[in-house]
Amino acid sequence: MAVFTPAAPVVASPGLAPEKAPPLAEVANLTVAFPSPDSRMSAVVREVGFSLAPHESLALVGESGSGKTQTALAMLGLTRPPGRVMAGSVRIGGQEIVGASESTLRRIRGSQAAMIFQSPRTALNPLKTVGDHLSRVYRRHSGLDKRRAQEQALAMLERVGMTAPERVLRAYPHQLSGGMAQRVMIGMMLACNPCLLIADEPTTGLDVTIQSQIFALIRDIQAETGLALILITHDLGVVAENCDRIAVMQRGRLVELAPTAALFAQARHPYTLRLLASILRPDQPPQPIDLDTPVVDEVPIENAGHAWRAISVDAWKALDATRPEMIEVAPGHFVLCHPEPPVEAQP
Numbered sequence: 001m002a003v004f005t006p007a008a009p010v011v012a013s014p015g016l017a018p019e020k021a022p023p024l025a026e027v028a029n030l031t032v033a034f035p036s037p038d039s040r041m042s043a044v045v046r047e048v049g050f051s052l053a054p055h056e057s058l059a060l061v062g063e064s065g066s067g068k069t070q071t072a073l074a075m076l077g078l079t080r081p082p083g084r085v086m087a088g089s090v091r092i093g094g095q096e097i098v099g100a101s102e103s104t105l106r107r108i109r110g111s112q113a114a115m116i117f118q119s120p121r122t123a124l125n126p127l128k129t130v131g132d133h134l135s136r137v138y139r140r141h142s143g144l145d146k147r148r149a150q151e152q153a154l155a156m157l158e159r160v161g162m163t164a165p166e167r168v169l170r171a172y173p174h175q176l177s178g179g180m181a182q183r184v185m186i187g188m189m190l191a192c193n194p195c196l197l198i199a200d201e202p203t204t205g206l207d208v209t210i211q212s213q214i215f216a217l218i219r220d221i222q223a224e225t226g227l228a229l230i231l232i233t234h235d236l237g238v239v240a241e242n243c244d245r246i247a248v249m250q251r252g253r254l255v256e257l258a259p260t261a262a263l264f265a266q267a268r269h270p271y272t273l274r275l276l277a278s279i280l281r282p283d284q285p286p287q288p289i290d291l292d293t294p295v296v297d298e299v300p301i302e303n304a305g306h307a308w309r310a311i312s313v314d315a316w317k318a319l320d321a322t323r324p325e326m327i328e329v330a331p332g333h334f335v336l337c338h339p340e341p342p343v344e345a346q347p
């Protein structure tokens with residue numbers, strides 16, 4: 001775990017070209033830390049920046065522990081003590097999240113942004129029916145009376161593709177399959193009509209058919225409402241099918257951000273190259289994934305007449321003196337790079 005240093009430079013928000021729609025979500029220089037055993041604050045998310053427009057789907061990928069969930073939680077003001085947002089800014093619909101009051105955060109989470117998790121059942125109250133859950137959202141957010149809220153709850157279950165909505169309305173969470181529970185969560189999220197959905201491994205553990213149904217549902221909602229999606233997943237196949245751009249995280253840092261096709265075709269950061277090399281190929285027997293074996297340590301990058309290097313964390317540790325920056329190597333394609341050391345400093 002990297003030790004947090006307070007002298008963090010502002011990192012730009014790599015994102016859309018200025019002529020496109022104004023961003024819906026903007027993250028800049030976001031740094032989240034937890035106390036380490038020696039009680040110093042250690043950063044688990046470091047200077048992360050990106051932006052997102054309506055309709056867009058951004059995948060957040062990276063090995064376990066790279067900071068994906070902590071980035072998402074911080075975006076919704078859900079970082080739990082002893083964790084703390086140490087620096088940076090998150091704006092959703094123009095509203096600053098970092099440092100906002102609990103009531104502002106609740107309002108934003110109720111109306112603008114929502115998050116769904118891998119285990120939807122644990123987010124549902126086991127003593128309440130699906131109908132209770134959904135009607136409560138309608139009563140709270142739309143001020144509907146009990147009867148209207150129940151009608152809307154039923155309509156929502158139909159909308160998320162439940163085959164026997166009346167029966168599901170009366171069901172308790174333990175009576176739902178994983179796919180049904182995730183649809184209920186998506187229904188509850190939709191009832192708030194948010195503009196941003198953060199889905200943290202929403203289909204892990206579900207079978208492939210249910211998984212594609214859930215993503216088809218999310219895509220339909222995006223087309224209909226302009227919902228923007230941040231999808232956290234380990235499944236690069238799902239990313240290839242469902243996301244416009246990919247952000248790759250390694251040990252708390254965003255190391256590469258690019259349109260999906262560009263990242264698969266021309267990944268530039270050594271860590272992304274390793275990640276892609278570790279994907280199981282259908283024509284090969286399963287290989288153990290060893291992310292500690294570097295495929296490559298450094299990639300030279302020429303940009304605006306300056307020499308930079310994209311460097312793996314191991315190589316970068318030996319190069320403490322330089323501050324990395326996100327460099328745009330092609331339109332919309334950003335890579336975390338260090339400036340080339342001056343000639344006399346090179347071995």
Ligand SMILES: Nc1ncnc2c1ncn2[C@@H]1O[C@H](COP(=O)(O)OP(=O)(O)OP(=O)(O)O)[C@@H](O)[C@H]1O
Nearest residue numbers: 034035044062063064065066067068069070071083
């Ligand atoms: N409560 C906590 N106390 C201390 N460290 C924490 C705490 N919660 C998370 N971390 C650390 O934060 C880092 C990032 O965790 P995070 O959950 O964001 O990873 P992730 O990329 O979502 O991983 P995964 O793919 O396994 O879900 C990890 O190193 C983790 O150990």
Ligand SMILES: [Mg+2]
Nearest residue numbers: 068069070200
């Ligand atoms: Mg996670």
